[in-house]
Amino acid sequence: MNHYKKLLVAIALPVILAGCTVPGSYLNIDDKAANSNDDSNGHSAENVDILERVNLYPLTADKMATYKTPRQSAQINPELDAKLAAYEYRVGAGDILNVTIWDHPELTIPAGSYRSASESGNWVHADGTIFYPYIGFVKVADKTVVEIRAMLTKKLAKFIETPQVDVNVAAFRSKKTYITGEVNKPGQQFISNVPLTLLDAVNSAGGLAENADWRNITLTRQGVEQELSLYALMQRGDLTQNRLLMPGDIVHVPRNDAQKVFVMGEVNEPKLLKIDRAGMSLTEALSSVGGINQLAADATGIFVVRANRTTHLKSTAPVNESDEASANTIADIYQLDISNAAALVIGTEFELQPYDIVYVTAAPITRWNRVIGQILPTVTGFNDITEGINRVRAW
Structure with a gap:
């Protein structure tokens, strides 16, 4: 009798442990507001702290306008026009x-x-x-x-x-500017009596290379760096992005290596995606990986995790917290529910930013099946042992 009790305990132990630890990763924000050192679900203080340091924003039709990135439109540049009209070349050494x-x-x-x-x-x-x-x-x-x-x-x-x-x-040999990075003909360009603008310099350099980052061009003037968007200038007609270049200016076109997002979780083909010059929406990212796994994914749990990288990216989250609270926030999490496929339209309006993580969490039944999948070999093994013992006794 004691032998069977031991077998029952051995079988029950993995089941009890499985209630604390679920195989695989998933994202659970149900207890995000927990504030105790150790809550009833067995979460550690470290996990609770992480949950307290993220902001959760639902992606719904009525709130989408809050998160939508403003689109650049065609604009004139009166300041540049005035500089071009008043431009006069000044002679220098070497001319x-x-x-x-x-x-x-x-x-x-x-x-x-x-x-x-x-x-x-x-x-x-x-x-x-x-x-x-x-x-x-x-x-x-x-x-x-x-x-x-x-x-x-x-x-x-x-x-x-x-x-x-x-x-x-x-x-004209005294004054020059420099075009570096992902252009077809990088190098120096001499400034002449014809004013040289940013757009002129890029065209003179043979245009942008295939791997150029259109959105994050830098113009360095006397040690001060300014970020400009050639996408807004060349694709949207926003002339406010154009500049009159001065002697010693450095225009740098970076590679688009940083323009990437990560799609993970219960999708058909998890992968790293590159954001092209036209940008990438959440729905485009899901489509690029073959969509969600219809058998394993929780359609209500499509998350975009955006790290609080204020020195590089501008968050689209609404500002309604103190500066101190914002400084302690490690990430903004946006949640999209596509259990109704029409909600994918909302995803087309949500533009991803570099280093965003798109995560599709697993459905509860999927997590349970994974637990059972780990327990069954143990139960089967004990059944085989029990049958063997019974045969020995019968013999």
């Missing part, structure tokens, strides 16, 4: 000037008429000066061609009666 004195060819091309303007022109020296006959060294750095023309005219008037002077830049 080559072409100075023409009408009716005085000996001063215009002293080296001969068969040389190009850049070869026979006046080189701006490192100290910002050029040498010109009769008047010697003249400071031209940081001056426009109009200012240089007026200055040369005034100085030459002492030697030539009513001189007719024309000045233009034969070669």
Whole structure:
């Protein structure tokens, strides 16, 4: 009799333990508000703390407008237009000037008429000066061609009666900007008398490469970094994203390696997905992995886990907590119920952000079946032992 009691205890023990630990992972937010050190369900204090440090937002039709990312629209850029209208190139060291004195060819091309303007022109020296006959060294750095023309005219008037002077830049070599990263022809681009904008620089660099991140272009000016979106500029016509480039600017186009989301849980093909330049919605992500597992998934538990990475991403969650509470929040969790397939329309309006985790939790029956699947081999083994003992006794 004692032997059978031991067998019963051995069989019952895995069942009792299974009530505490369920095989596999799942996301349960039923007791998110728990605040005790050890609740009745056996959750540890660490798990309770994690649940207290996340915010849960249901994705419903009436609240979708709160979470929806504003779409960029076509806009004009009056500030840029004003800068372009007032733009004047200022000469710098390394530029080559072409100075023409009408009716005085000996001063215009002293080296001969068969040389190009850049070869026979006046080189701006490192100290910002050029040498010109009769008047010697003249400071031209940081001056426009109009200012240089007026200055040369005034100085030459002492030697030539009513001189007719024309000045233009034969070669632009002093001022440059840099285009780096995922463009087809990265490198330096010289700034000329034609204003150079961000869009012009990208086009001159051969356009964006295949793996370029369209949405997170950086413009670094005097050590200050500014983030811009070429997607908004080139695909949506938002001209406020365009900039007039200045000498020393660095435009960097990063790779889209960071543009990824993780789809896990009870889906047909869990995988890492890349967000393309048009973005990715929750429904698109689910479709890309073959949808949810209809036999194992809990259709009410489609979750998007978004880490609180405030230095990189902007949360779409409504702000209704204190700054201290927000600082302690480790993640925002968005829940979509697609037990009614029409709710997938809501998912098309929810735009995923880099490093989002889309998790489809398991249905309760699936978790129970996993528990039974672990218990059955143990029960079967004890049954075999019992039958063997009975045969021995009968023999």
